[in-house]
Amino acid sequence: MKKLVLGMSALALSASMTMAMDVVRMGTEGAYPPWNFINDAGEVDGFERELGDELCKRAELTCEWVTNEWDSIIPNLVSGNYDTIIAGMSITDERDEVIDFTQNYTLPDPSAYLAMSMDVDVSSGVIAAQTGTIQAAFIAESGATLVEFATPEETIAAVRNGEADAVLADKSYLSPIAAEDGQLVMLEQSEMIGGGVGMGVRESDGELKAKFDAAIQSMKDDGSLNALITKWEIGETFE
Structure with a gap:
């Protein structure tokens, strides 16, 4: 009987572990x-x-x-x-x-540049990106000056306050922002990075x-x- 109880307990434990793994x-x-x-x-x-x-x-x-x-x-x-x-x-x-x-x-989603002016030179300017993103890595290797921020909202704020000339991020993220803010423009240049x-x-x-x-x-x-x-x-x- 003791072995049976132990066996049933083991089965119950196994079942509970399986259920936990499904969460x-x-x-x-x-x-x-x-x-x-x-x-x-x-x-x-x-x-x-x-x-x-x-x-x-x-x-x-x-x-x-x-x-x-x-x-x-x-x-x-x-x-x-x-x-x-x-x-x-x-x-x-x-x-x-x-x-x-x-x-x-x-x-792969095209990465786009958002700026206050179409005249920005992204090859030599100050470009904002979110820390730890493929865009930040791309800018770091491009010759432009990279400024990194913890959140995507901070990268947009950096462009608005003049801390950065442009921000590089997924086009799908930047497009609605450009549509809602008449002061911000999407540059024609885009980058295909990531897999x-x-x-x-x-x-x-x-x-x-x-x-x-x-x-x-x-x-x-x-x-x-x-x-x-x-x-x-x-x-x-x-x-």
């Missing part, structure tokens, strides 16, 4: 519309919220949303504060040395990565991913 904490920034942002109700919203909820449904996972500042978003994934990064993060070789990525759920955006997971979480890979592929196959990309005006759709 996936989705880490995002919540400050980069239309990719992810906090709405008026105080909830995570945007393209990646809608995408992430659908991916979790298809993968049969229960998901919870967690916000984290961008500059520590990878270290806090590795340390276990959440289980994925779904935050407009471009797939790069440098990041892939620390974490794993799913297949991309968007194609598309994917979900980040810990290197030890191969099973979780495989589940999200399958879910992303199913959305590509049935056209629902392209529909979301078009709805949120993120960039080019998959062929």
